[in-house]
Amino acid sequence: xxxxxxxxxxxxxxxxxxxxxxxxxxxxxxxxxxxxxxxxxxxxxxxxxxxxxxxxxxxxxxxxxxxxxxxxxxxxxxxxxxxxxxxxxxxxxxxxxxxxxxxxxxxxxxxxxxxxxxxxxxxxxxxxxxxxxxxxxxxxxxxxxxxxxxxxxxxxxxxxxxxxxxxxxxxxxxxxxxxxxxxxxxxxxxxxxxxxxxxxxxxxxxxxxxxxxxxxxxxxxxxxxxxxxxxxxxxxxxxxxxxxxxxxxxxxxxxxxxxxxxxxxxxxxxxxxxxxxxxxxxxxxxxxxxxxxxxxxxxxxxxxxxxxxxxxxxxxxxxxxxxxxxxxxxxxxxxxxxxxxxxxxxxxxxxxxxxxxxxxxxxxxxxxxxxxxxxxxxxxxxxxxxxxxxxxxxxxxxxxxxxxxxxxxxxxxxxxxxxxxxxxxxxxxxxxxxxxxxxxxxxxxxxxxxxxxxxxxxxxxxxxxxxxxxxxxxxxxxxxxxxxxxxxxxxxxxxxxxxxxxxxxxxxxxxxxxxxxxxxxxxxxxxxxxxxxxxxxxxxxxxxxxxxxxxxxxxxxxxxxxxxxxxxxxxxxx
DNA sequence: CCCCCTTTGAAGTTC
DNA sequence: GAACTTCAAAGGGGG
Numbered sequence: 001x002x003x004x005x006x007x008x009x010x011x012x013x014x015x016x017x018x019x020x021x022x023x024x025x026x027x028x029x030x031x032x033x034x035x036x037x038x039x040x041x042x043x044x045x046x047x048x049x050x051x052x053x054x055x056x057x058x059x060x061x062x063x064x065x066x067x068x069x070x071x072x073x074x075x076x077x078x079x080x081x082x083x084x085x086x087x088x089x090x091x092x093x094x095x096x097x098x099x100x101x102x103x104x105x106x107x108x109x110x111x112x113x114x115x116x117x118x119x120x121x122x123x124x125x126x127x128x129x130x131x132x133x134x135x136x137x138x139x140x141x142x143x144x145x146x147x148x149x150x151x152x153x154x155x156x157x158x159x160x161x162x163x164x165x166x167x168x169x170x171x172x173x174x175x176x177x178x179x180x181x182x183x184x185x186x187x188x189x190x191x192x193x194x195x196x197x198x199x200x201x202x203x204x205x206x207x208x209x210x211x212x213x214x215x216x217x218x219x220x221x222x223x224x225x226x227x228x229x230x231x232x233x234x235x236x237x238x239x240x241x242x243x244x245x246x247x248x249x250x251x252x253x254x255x256x257x258x259x260x261x262x263x264x265x266x267x268x269x270x271x272x273x274x275x276x277x278x279x280x281x282x283x284x285x286x287x288x289x290x291x292x293x294x295x296x297x298x299x300x301x302x303x304x305x306x307x308x309x310x311x312x313x314x315x316x317x318x319x320x321x322x323x324x325x326x327x328x329x330x331x332x333x334x335x336x337x338x339x340x341x342x343x344x345x346x347x348x349x350x351x352x353x354x355x356x357x358x359x360x361x362x363x364x365x366x367x368x369x370x371x372x373x374x375x376x377x378x379x380x381x382x383x384x385x386x387x388x389x390x391x392x393x394x395x396x397x398x399x400x401x402x403x404x405x406x407x408x409x410x411x412x413x414x415x416x417x418x419x420x421x422x423x424x425x426x427x428x429x430x431x432x433x434x435x436x437x438x439x440x441x442x443x444x445x446x447x448x449x450x451x452x453x454x455x456x457x458x459x460x461x462x463x464x465x466x467x468x469x470x471x472x473x474x475x476x477x478x479x480x481x482x483x484x485x486x487x488x489x490x491x492x493x494x495x496x497x498x499x500x501x502x503x504x505x506x507x508x509x510x511x512x513x514x515x516x517x518x519x520x521x522x523x524x525x526x527x528x529x530x531x532x533x534x535x536x537x538x539x540x541x542x543x544x545x546x547x548x549x550x551x552x553x554x555x556x557x558x559x560x561x562x563x564x565x566x567x568x569x570x571x572x573x574x
Numbered sequence: 575c576c577c578c579c580t581t582t583g584a585a586g587t588t589c
Numbered sequence: 590g591a592a593c594t595t596c597a598a599a600g601g602g603g604g
Contacts (some may be wrong), residue, residue: 013592014599204575219579258586275575328596328597328598329584330584330597331583331598332582332583332597333582333583333584334581334597335581335582335583335598337582338581338582338599342599346600351601352600353577353580353600353601354581354598354600355579355581355599355601355602356579356601357580357581357599358579358580358599359580361581362580362581362582366582380583382583384584395585395586396584396585396595396596396597397586397587399586399595399597400594400595402596575601575604576604577604578601578602578604579599579601579603580599581598581600582597583591583596583597584596585596586593586594587592587593587594588591588592588593589590589592
């Protein structure tokens with residue numbers, strides 16, 4: 001796939017990916033079946049999943065070019081994420097289906113509002129880029145500007161917000177998306193628009209230089225050009241959907257800085273602490289970024305983050321630490337999925353504990369079809385790309401130590417897992433033990449479909465094909481004990497496993513499946529290997545028959561999907 | 575108030 | 590290069 005690899009070619013990926021969605025039609029069938037799998041969780045929950053996924057976008061268009069400059073605006077990234085998330089939720093809530101297609105990917109770009117990654121809010125053009133990358137789908141042609149975004153035009157720039165609003169967002173994009181509710185899609189804000197709207201998408205974009213990569217239309221630079229997003233964001237309605245963080249706007253356009261409403265959003269959405277303006281740390285604007293971790297974080301001694309970019313002095317003092325924005329890691333595919341789906345799961349179940357919910361989400365994740373997962377992998381890949389572009393010097397290592405280390409080792413020793421199951425909440429009934437697996441047949445085409453199948457593999461390049469394997473997840477929330485058993489360890493013992501590993505294995509058997517590679521090489525390969533594959537998913541699917549509910553949902557979903565023009569995932573390959 | 579828990583994945587570190 | 594460790598999100602639970 002496209003990945004970053006060399007830069008250039010990302011595009012490829014894009015295409016591929018997109019394609020896949022097309023299949024969705026087919027998927028329907030599959031899906032339905034898939035659905036069954038989910039059932040386990042509860043029937044209910046499952047339905048949602050599909051939707052969201054469908055949405056996912058990935059269009060791919062990412063640009064390959066990576067330009068390093070951006071560091072400045074980190075914020076946007078996170079914000080964007082959140083936006084997406086919210087958007088999803090909203091969509092889900094409300095008209096999820098309503099929106100029809102992706103066609104242009106309406107993404108809005110969120111202004112830098114939040115840069116997800118950065119803690120502080122600066123807005124960066126790049127952020128936009130980032131977003132776009134994330135959601136490549138955006139068609140905005142004009143992207144190009146990215147790089148220099150900084151040079152914003154004064155007027156336009158605003159930064160950020162490119163919001164492109166579109167009525168429809170890309171499914172995946174949800175992240176970004178705004179819900180239609182909040183804004184009407186169609187209407188572009190007058191004020192915003194000075195720029196040009198993309199005919200296709202309707203998204204405002206700047207005139208793009210040819211330079212810009214198609215993929216990321218909104219490049220940072222472009223961003224600047226874009227009319228002020230906020231307008232969009234902040235609908236008259238008052239609620240700002242998107243938290244724009246002030247941070248987002250860099251000084252250059254202070255004026256834009258979020259207005260109260262926006263900020264409120266932000267704050268609400270984002271963690272509170274973030275909000276506070278930082279005296280020093282934050283952007284000049286002082287706008288806090290949601291993502292930003294405030295200084296509070298315990299930091300480590302050195303924290304410099306992006307070395308490259310930052311000017312910060314090498315030795316960070318505490319103060320500096322504070323200042324330094326904590327650039328968060330880009331979210332991986334699963335995390336993206338979690339963000340999207342968490343709300344649904346929570347709504348469906350009574351469980352509130354994140355740990356329990358996450359278990360459910362983990363299961364669902366496994367039950368997703370390959371294509372679906374591929375979407376997320378693709379998104380995450382793009383995020384990583386963006387992130388790297390935005391923060392060229394950043395390394396995951398920069399964040400090490402911020403958090404206290406947890407010591408999980410114990411677990412292992414201590415007890416063998418208590419079956420007591422810590423918590424279990426209601427939702428979880430499902431969990432039957434499934435055992436089974438996987439067969440691709442599982443019906444849904446979930447990932448599993450065919451591991452071997454070339455097409456599948458291709459399908460999601462990004463995706464990990466692996467899923468198949470997963471064997472075992474116990475799924476049972478309640479009983480977590482299994483976990484170890486099932487997955488003894490595969491490679492990632494990590495946290496939990498530490499000791500557990502001992503148990504290893506039992507079942508696991510297949511530690512890694514090797515799919516033929518789905519890896520496609522590229523990029524992001526999915527993980528297949530090291531961890532056990534998610535057989536669980538398979539199990540799940542097998543286990544439960546699809547509930548009517550699901551199916552219904554699926555159908556609608558599918559239908560919707562079919563109608564949609566777009567294609568997300570790559571599957572094309574075939 | 576802060577860490578734990580829990581999930582998967584990516585990236586880092588260690589051996 | 591395999592194995593292991595951290596962190597990413599999230600939010601109730603518990604110390």
